[in-house]
Amino acid sequence: MARFSTPREVFFFLTHPRFWFRRHLRLEEMLDDPLKQFHKWYEQIERSSLLEFPNGMCLSTLGQDGYPQGRMVLMKECDAAGVVFYTNSNSQKGQALEHHPRASATFYWGAFQRQVRFQGDIERLSGSESDAYFMSRPRRSQLGAWASAQSERIDSRESLEKRVAELEREYADKPIPRPPYWNGYRIKPRSVEFWQLGLNRLHDRIRYVRSPEGDWKKERLSP
Numbered sequence: 001m002a003r004f005s006t007p008r009e010v011f012f013f014l015t016h017p018r019f020w021f022r023r024h025l026r027l028e029e030m031l032d033d034p035l036k037q038f039h040k041w042y043e044q045i046e047r048s049s050l051l052e053f054p055n056g057m058c059l060s061t062l063g064q065d066g067y068p069q070g071r072m073v074l075m076k077e078c079d080a081a082g083v084v085f086y087t088n089s090n091s092q093k094g095q096a097l098e099h100h101p102r103a104s105a106t107f108y109w110g111a112f113q114r115q116v117r118f119q120g121d122i123e124r125l126s127g128s129e130s131d132a133y134f135m136s137r138p139r140r141s142q143l144g145a146w147a148s149a150q151s152e153r154i155d156s157r158e159s160l161e162k163r164v165a166e167l168e169r170e171y172a173d174k175p176i177p178r179p180p181y182w183n184g185y186r187i188k189p190r191s192v193e194f195w196q197l198g199l200n201r202l203h204d205r206i207r208y209v210r211s212p213e214g215d216w217k218k219e220r221l222s223p
């Protein structure tokens with residue numbers, strides 16, 4: 001039963017009908033496999049069409065200077081092995097992952113007041129896997145991948161657009177191959193945490209941790 005302490009909380013509750021029937025997260029109802037649990041939430045969120053980028057996640061890496069670095073990337077796949085995204089391996093994040101092949105990815109679905117955090121080791125996808133995804137992209141995006149030396153300083157926007165125009169001429173009527181520096185990466189999770197907003201700051205947090213044998217153990221954390 002919901003208990004309110006301020007008029008703002010009453011307003012919040014009444015204006016968010018999807019909370020009316022929402023229950024607290026119960027440890028025993030969370031699926032044993034966090035990737036399956038993630039899919040369950042993700043499908044619900046994607047189906048709602050309330051978010052422009054439900055697959056947007058903040059990817060955090062560790063820079064060689066020892067400082068953490070966060071930025072948004074798009075999840076392109078999530079299967080039993082982990083969460084996949086694509087990027088330029090020469091970029092800041094690409095270099096960070098080369099030196100510290102570990103990362104965290106955090107999804108926040110504001111309209112649902114839910115967050116999921118993955119943490120794990122990174123593996124690069126094979127060339128053929130990255131090729132397959134690159135080939136599925138629109139031509140303009142493929143050209144963009146060639147034109148952009150991601151995270152490098154450039155003189156102007158015009159120089160970037162000029163480079164795209166040159167590439168357009170170069171590849172006219174030809175398939176555009178994947179740049180060798182454009183790759184897919186998979187975060188193989190060692191822990192996954194699900195968070196759901198609760199009233200009066202009493203949020204639900206359920207964390208899964210993978211044992212060395214590969215089984216998942218779940219536990220409730222204090223908000």
Ligand SMILES: Cc1cc2nc3c(=O)[nH]c(=O)nc-3n(C[C@H](O)[C@H](O)[C@H](O)COP(=O)(O)O)c2cc1C
Pocket residue numbers: 053056069071072073074075085086087088091092093094150151
């Ligand atoms: C919603 C959103 C999705 C993005 N998706 C990607 C992506 O999938 N891959 C990518 O390389 N950059 C993506 N970006 C751009 C990155 O946030 C970032 O600017 C870029 O990758 C350079 O990061 P870096 O210098 O830390 O390597 C996205 C940005 C936003 C806001």
